[in-house]
Amino acid sequence: MFSLVDRADYTIHQELEEWSQVAADNVSRAIESDSPLSSRIEINANVISDLQVEALMSPEDFRGVRDEQGILQAGAVVTDMDDHLFVEYLVTAPWNITQDLPRAVKKAATALMALLARESDSNGHSGRILLYAIPDAVEFYRKIGFIDTEEGSPNAPEMELTPTAAVRLMNRQT
Amino acid sequence: MNHDSEIQYEKELEELELKAGGVFAVPTAAGHRKRWERKKELVRREIAAATNPEDRQRLEQKLGELERNELVVAEKLAARIEKYDR
Numbered sequence: 001m002f003s004l005v006d007r008a009d010y011t012i013h014q015e016l017e018e019w020s021q022v023a024a025d026n027v028s029r030a031i032e033s034d035s036p037l038s039s040r041i042e043i044n045a046n047v048i049s050d051l052q053v054e055a056l057m058s059p060e061d062f063r064g065v066r067d068e069q070g071i072l073q074a075g076a077v078v079t080d081m082d083d084h085l086f087v088e089y090l091v092t093a094p095w096n097i098t099q100d101l102p103r104a105v106k107k108a109a110t111a112l113m114a115l116l117a118r119e120s121d122s123n124g125h126s127g128r129i130l131l132y133a134i135p136d137a138v139e140f141y142r143k144i145g146f147i148d149t150e151e152g153s154p155n156a157p158e159m160e161l162t163p164t165a166a167v168r169l170m171n172r173q174t
Numbered sequence: 175m176n177h178d179s180e181i182q183y184e185k186e187l188e189e190l191e192l193k194a195g196g197v198f199a200v201p202t203a204a205g206h207r208k209r210w211e212r213k214k215e216l217v218r219r220e221i222a223a224a225t226n227p228e229d230r231q232r233l234e235q236k237l238g239e240l241e242r243n244e245l246v247v248a249e250k251l252a253a254r255i256e257k258y259d260r
Contacts, residue, residue, distance in 0.1 A: 040195030047197050053250055057243045058213070076199070079209045088209050090199035097196040106188050109198050132202045137194035143187055156202045 001068055002111040005075075008055035008062035015072045016052045023048045023094040040097060040136070047091045051075055054089060063119075065112045073108035078116060084160075085120035087131040110172070113144060117166045127166020132156040144169055201251050210244040 005012065023045035030038040054077045055062045064075040076090040090112065095103045117127040132152050133141055138159070145165025152158035161169065217237045224230040 037195070040197070044196040047200060050201065050251060053247060057247060061209075077209075079212050081208075081212055086205070086209060086212075087199045088201050088205050090197075092191075092196045092198075094196065099192075107184075107191055109191050109194070110187060113198075131199040132205050134194070134197050134200050137198045140187070140190040140194050140198065143183075143190050152202065152204070156200055156205075 002065040002073065002108065002115070004112075004115045005062070005064035005066060005072065008059035012055060012059075012062060012064065012072065012075075013052070016048065016055055016075065019048050019072070019075075019094055020045070020052060026094050026098055037097060041094075043134070044091060044094055044097055047089060048094065051077065051089050051091055063112065063116060065108055065115065067105050067108070071103055071105075073105050074112040076112055076116065078119075080123050080125075081130075084125050084128040084130050085116055085123065087116065087129060090131065109140070110144060113161075114169050114172045117161060117169045120161075121166065121170060126163035127161060127170055128163055129161040129166070131159060133159050206248060206251065210240070210247075214240055214244075 008016075023041070026041045027038075027045050029035070030041045035041070055075070058077065061077045061079055062075065063078050064072050067073050072093060073096065074090070074092045077088045079086045079088070090109060092108045093103070096105060096108060098104075113129075116129060120129055121127045129146075130149070133146075133156065135155065135157070138148075138157060141159045141161075144161075145168060146159040146161050147165070149158045149160050214237060217233055217240060221230055221233045221237065224233055
């Protein structure tokens with residue numbers, strides 16, 4: 001079970017700093033061991049660094065999920081638009097890529113997306129969400145009901161969660 | 175969806191989430207512009223609706239701060255955004 005974090009406070013900034021340090025360690029280890037995950041780990045570290053800045057600049061736009069132990073497992077930056085919720089960043093904790101126990105969990109991004117669909121619904125947008133995905137995440141989004149809008153770029157295609165598809169996601173137990 | 179297909183769906187979802195490698199949505203030039211324009215637009219609406227000078231001044235300062243923050247973030251993201259927009 002996950003619970004929603006709806007803004008970045010001092011604790012979140014500290015937790016993101018820890019994410020950043022773990023992500024940097026992951027990058028060093030991946031390079032040293034010539035890991036096939038190097039590229040993903042590096043992108044994860046970069047986006048965590050960007051997320052930290054955004055969380056400081058716009059704490060009200062930060063969203064995250066904590067697991068049952070209270071550990072922050074995913075974070076996002078979102079803005080409420082006229083007819084949808086726009087997600088500019090969505091990243092999971094660095095230990096979830098390397099699956100380092102005991103902190104690693106599964107489906108933290110799915111849980112956060114389900115909670116964002118509910119926020120979109122309660123804001124009057126019927127669960128509608130728009131975002132720019134990375135290519136490796138496109139299949140994940142299709143699986144949870146997103147469609148390609150044919151906008152964006154090959155490296156960051158725009159995807160949309162339609163109100164119809166949002167119903168199933170909102171009904172998930174998070 | 176029956177129980178077996180539900181289990182199968184959850185397993186596939188778990189694998190696809192792992193395959194994404196921890197990053198699911200990234201900033202782009204269009205996305206950055208869209209989000210910050212919206213944030214500024216909301217403050218401009220508040221300025222237009224403000225009835226006393228103190229509120230208006232406070233909101234104008236807030237708008238100025240937003241504009242400065244937008245530039246700081248844009249500068250930090252410039253190289254990254256260029257990569258994602260290709």
